Amino acid sequence: MNADGNSFFRDVWDVARAVPYGRVTSYGAIARYLGSARSARMVGWAMNASHTADEPVPAHRVVNRNGQLSGKHHFPSSDLMCQLLESEGVEVKDDQVVRFGQLFWDPMVELKV
DNA sequence: TTGCTGACCGACG
DNA sequence: CCGTCGGCCAGCA
Numbered sequence: 051m052n053a054d055g056n057s058f059f060r061d062v063w064d065v066a067r068a069v070p071y072g073r074v075t076s077y078g079a080i081a082r083y084l085g086s087a088r089s090a091r092m093v094g095w096a097m098n099a100s101h102t103a104d105e106p107v108p109a110h111r112v113v114n115r116n117g118q119l120s121g122k123h124h125f126p127s128s129d130l131m132c133q134l135l136e137s138e139g140v141e142v143k144d145d146q147v148v149r150f151g152q153l154f155w156d157p158m159v160e161l162k163v
Numbered sequence: 164t165t166g167c168t169g170a171c172c173g174a175c176g
Numbered sequence: 177c178c179g180t181c182g183g184c185c186a187g188c189a
Contacts, residue, residue, distance in 0.1 A: 058185065077171050081184085089184040090171040097170055099187080114171065121170030168188095175181085 058084070062096035063103050065157050069111040072138045073155035074147055076115045083157040097121060110134040117150030 065080045077093040086092070093112075100107035110131040114120040122131040122145060132142050141148040 078173090081171080086184055088172075088182090090173095091169060091183085092171090092185045094170040095168090095186070109170080112170085115173095119170090124170050166189095169186100172183095173181105176179090 058089075058092060059096040059099055059103075062093050063100060063105075063107045065161070066097070066100075066107050066109065066112055067105070068157060068161065069108060069155050072140060072153070074111050074113055074117070074135070074140060074150065074153050075155045075157060076113060076117075078115050079154075079156050079158060080112070083161065094121065098124060108134075111138075113147055113150075117147040117154075119145045119147070 061084050062080055065075075065083060069075050077090040078087060081087050081090040081093045084093075097107070097109045097112060100109050109121065110119075110125070112121070119131050119135075119142065122128050125131045132145075135142050135147065140153055147153060
């Protein structure tokens with residue numbers, strides 16, 4: 051986090067915050083939107099560094115391609131991610147987002163350009 | 164400074 | 177069908 055503030059992380063956080071209420075997206079979708087589909091790992095890493103962001107990042111809305119809460123273990127509380135999602139009306143079953151395909155929000159399609 | 168690792172994804176055998 | 181590997185960028189020892 052240098053003075054630029056325009057780091058890869060910032061972009062990831064920006065997209066993560068752009069996820070509408072009650073919607074979820076995937077790491078690959080964000081990475082692809084940023085132009086680096088193969089840097090999906092970086093997206094996850096950015097989420098890990100989300101605590102460095104000045105503003106809170108809804109990391110709970112970011113799940114893997116399978117709709118599984120892969121990063122729930124990294125939350126303060128494993129159940130927190132589940133709680134937040136359910137609080138937004140997103141049903142979670144067995145650490146997996148139900149109707150993932152329906153709730154999936156693709157920045158590439160919504161934000162485009 | 165160099166090198167490994169990471170909340171992933173897609174391809175290959 | 178399932179296990180393995182490569183790739184992208186940034187942070188940390």
